[in-house]
Amino acid sequence: MVFGVTVDHWKPGEPVLVDERAFGYPVRSLRDVPASDASRPRPAGALPPGEYMVQAVLNRYETFHRADGTTVKLHMDQGEGQHWNISPGNLYSKPQRITLNELAGLRKPFSLTLDQQIPPIPEPKDTKYIRHIKIQSALLTKFWGRPMYLSAIVLVPWGFDEHPDAHFPLIIFHDHFVDGFDNFRTEPPDPNLKPDYSDRFHIAGYNRIQQEEAYKFYQQWISPKFPRVLIVKIQHANPYYDDSYAVNSANVGPYGDAIETELIPAIEKQFRGLGAGWSRFVYGGSTGGWESLAVQVFYPDHYNGAFAACPDPIDFHAYTNIDLYHDKNAFYLYGANKTVEQPAMRDYLGHTTITTKQVNEYELALGDHGRSGEQFDIWQAIYGPVGKxxxxxxxxxxxxxxxxxxxxxYWRQHYDLEHILETNWSTLGPKLQGKIHIYVGSDDTYFLNDAVYRMEDFLKSTSNPPYDGEVTYGPRAEHCWNGDPTQPNYLSRLHYNTMYLPKILDRIEKTAPAGADLTSWRY
Structure with missing residues (x-):
C-alpha cells in the first residue's frame, strides 16, 4: 500500500502529517485499510489494530522556469531513469515496525524521520564493445531553462578499433531507460545463478535463459559473418518519465529534434556512422515500438525502415481498449442498465490483472499534476497541450x-499515427514505402493489438504508392512479441538485435544510392 501527499516549501525539522486525506493505492485512504483480524474492534476513522511495516520516501522536485513562460515543479532524473524509489538525492526513512492497539489507530500519530539519502550513481565505464556518449542539448536546455543532457549506449562491432577507416550503418534500438545492454553478455551464464520463476512468461529459470541468450548474441556479434553495424540505445529520461518518446512535445520539449539533429550526428561522428538516411534503421518494442514508428513517420528521410513490436497505441480509437474520440469515460463501459469497469491488463487467457481505474489511482498516489513518472501520465504529457x-x-x-x-x-492531430498517415499519405507514402513493419501478439497484455488492427486496415488500403511493408500477429502471444513465429513469446523478446538484421541488410542492398559505401563495414 502506498499513500502520497504533496509538500511545498518544506523546511528541515517541520512535521508533515500523512493521514486519511492522503491519496492511496490500492486502498484509497488510510481509514479504509482492511483489518487482518475482523473480530477485533476498530476505532472509527482509524487504522485497524495490528502490526505494520512503514517507510517514508521524499521524491524531491526541482523548479523549472521554462521557455514557454510556465513555472513547474518536477522530479529531475538523476541518472536512474526517473524512478523515485532509487533516484539519487531522494530522502527516505529506515523501515519501521509499529504496533497499534485497539485504542490507537490513526488518532495517535507516530513519526518517521527522513534521515537517509539515496547515493549518486557512478558514471558508466566503456568496455571493448559497449561505449558511452553524453552531450548537452542546446534545444532542451533552452526549453527547460537549465542544462539538459542526452546520452546513449553504443554497441560497437567486432574489429571497430582495428578498422579505423570503416564506417557503419546505424540502428537505433528504442527502449525504456537502460544502463547497459542486458541482452549482450561476454561471459557464459553464471553457474551459481539461482533459477527464478517468471510469473509473466510462466517459465522457470528465466534469468538463466536471459543470460544464455545474451551470451549467444555476443558469440554471434564476434563471429566472422555477422554484420558490422552500430546498435544504439538512447538515454533520454526527463522530468516526466524514463524516456521522451523521441518526439517534440509541448510539455516535455523538443526531444525529437534534439535527438535527430544533436545526438545522432554526435554519435555518427564519434563512432563513424555512415551518416545517411539509407543507412539508418530503428526498432523496438512497446514504448520503443511506438517510438520506432513515430520517428520514421515524423522524420521519414532520416531512416530507411522501422520495425515496431507491440507498439503503444498507434491509433487513439484504440487507446489500449479506450476510444478517446467516442467513449465518454476511460474507466467504465456504459450500458442501458449497468456500468462495467474496464481492464487495463490481461493475460493470454483473458484474466484481468488490473483495471484502468486502478492504474490511475496508483499514479495519483505517486504524484498529482501528472507527476507520477508512470505510463498514463507520460502519454498525457507527451501527447497533450500545456494546461492553464x-x-x-x-x-x-x-x-x-x-x-x-x-x-x-489535439492528440489526434499531433500524435495519432494512423490519423497522420491517413491524412498525409500523398506526401508521406512515397517516403515510407517499404519502411513500415509492425508486430504484435493477438493477446497483447495491454490490448495494443486493437490499434494495430486499425492501422493494418489503413495500410492495406494504400495505393499511389502501396505501403509495401508488413503487419504480423503472434497467436496467443502477450506483450513484447516481436515477430519471430519460431520462438515462444518469452524468447522472441530477447532477439531484437538479431531478428531484423537480415531485413535491414536486404533493404540496404536494394535502396543504397549509387556510390554508397557498402564495403568498408563488411570486413
Whole structure:
C-alpha cells in the first residue's frame, strides 16, 4: 500500500502529517485499510489494530522556469531513469515496525524521520564493445531553462578499433531507460545463478535463459559473418518519465529534434556512422515500438525502415481498449442498465490483472499534476497541450474517468499515427514505402493489438504508392512479441538485435544510392 501527499516549501525539522486525506493505492485512504483480524474492534476513522511495516520516501522536485513562460515543479532524473524509489538525492526513512492497539489507530500519530539519502550513481565505464556518449542539448536546455543532457549506449562491432577507416550503418534500438545492454553478455551464464520463476512468461529459470541468450548474441556479434553495424540505445529520461518518446512535445520539449539533429550526428561522428538516411534503421518494442514508428513517420528521410513490436497505441480509437474520440469515460463501459469497469491488463487467457481505474489511482498516489513518472501520465504529457497551470492538460479526469474530447482532438492531430498517415499519405507514402513493419501478439497484455488492427486496415488500403511493408500477429502471444513465429513469446523478446538484421541488410542492398559505401563495414 502506498499513500502520497504533496509538500511545498518544506523546511528541515517541520512535521508533515500523512493521514486519511492522503491519496492511496490500492486502498484509497488510510481509514479504509482492511483489518487482518475482523473480530477485533476498530476505532472509527482509524487504522485497524495490528502490526505494520512503514517507510517514508521524499521524491524531491526541482523548479523549472521554462521557455514557454510556465513555472513547474518536477522530479529531475538523476541518472536512474526517473524512478523515485532509487533516484539519487531522494530522502527516505529506515523501515519501521509499529504496533497499534485497539485504542490507537490513526488518532495517535507516530513519526518517521527522513534521515537517509539515496547515493549518486557512478558514471558508466566503456568496455571493448559497449561505449558511452553524453552531450548537452542546446534545444532542451533552452526549453527547460537549465542544462539538459542526452546520452546513449553504443554497441560497437567486432574489429571497430582495428578498422579505423570503416564506417557503419546505424540502428537505433528504442527502449525504456537502460544502463547497459542486458541482452549482450561476454561471459557464459553464471553457474551459481539461482533459477527464478517468471510469473509473466510462466517459465522457470528465466534469468538463466536471459543470460544464455545474451551470451549467444555476443558469440554471434564476434563471429566472422555477422554484420558490422552500430546498435544504439538512447538515454533520454526527463522530468516526466524514463524516456521522451523521441518526439517534440509541448510539455516535455523538443526531444525529437534534439535527438535527430544533436545526438545522432554526435554519435555518427564519434563512432563513424555512415551518416545517411539509407543507412539508418530503428526498432523496438512497446514504448520503443511506438517510438520506432513515430520517428520514421515524423522524420521519414532520416531512416530507411522501422520495425515496431507491440507498439503503444498507434491509433487513439484504440487507446489500449479506450476510444478517446467516442467513449465518454476511460474507466467504465456504459450500458442501458449497468456500468462495467474496464481492464487495463490481461493475460493470454483473458484474466484481468488490473483495471484502468486502478492504474490511475496508483499514479495519483505517486504524484498529482501528472507527476507520477508512470505510463498514463507520460502519454498525457507527451501527447497533450500545456494546461492553464503549466502542467499537462489531462486527457481524462483521473478520479472519475471522464474524457476531455477537446484535448483528445489535439492528440489526434499531433500524435495519432494512423490519423497522420491517413491524412498525409500523398506526401508521406512515397517516403515510407517499404519502411513500415509492425508486430504484435493477438493477446497483447495491454490490448495494443486493437490499434494495430486499425492501422493494418489503413495500410492495406494504400495505393499511389502501396505501403509495401508488413503487419504480423503472434497467436496467443502477450506483450513484447516481436515477430519471430519460431520462438515462444518469452524468447522472441530477447532477439531484437538479431531478428531484423537480415531485413535491414536486404533493404540496404536494394535502396543504397549509387556510390554508397557498402564495403568498408563488411570486413
Amino acid at each position: 497551470d503549466g502542467y499537462p492538460q489531462p486527457i481524462f479526469n483521473k478520479e472519475t474517468g471522464e474524457i476531455d474530447h477537446q484535448t483528445a482532438e
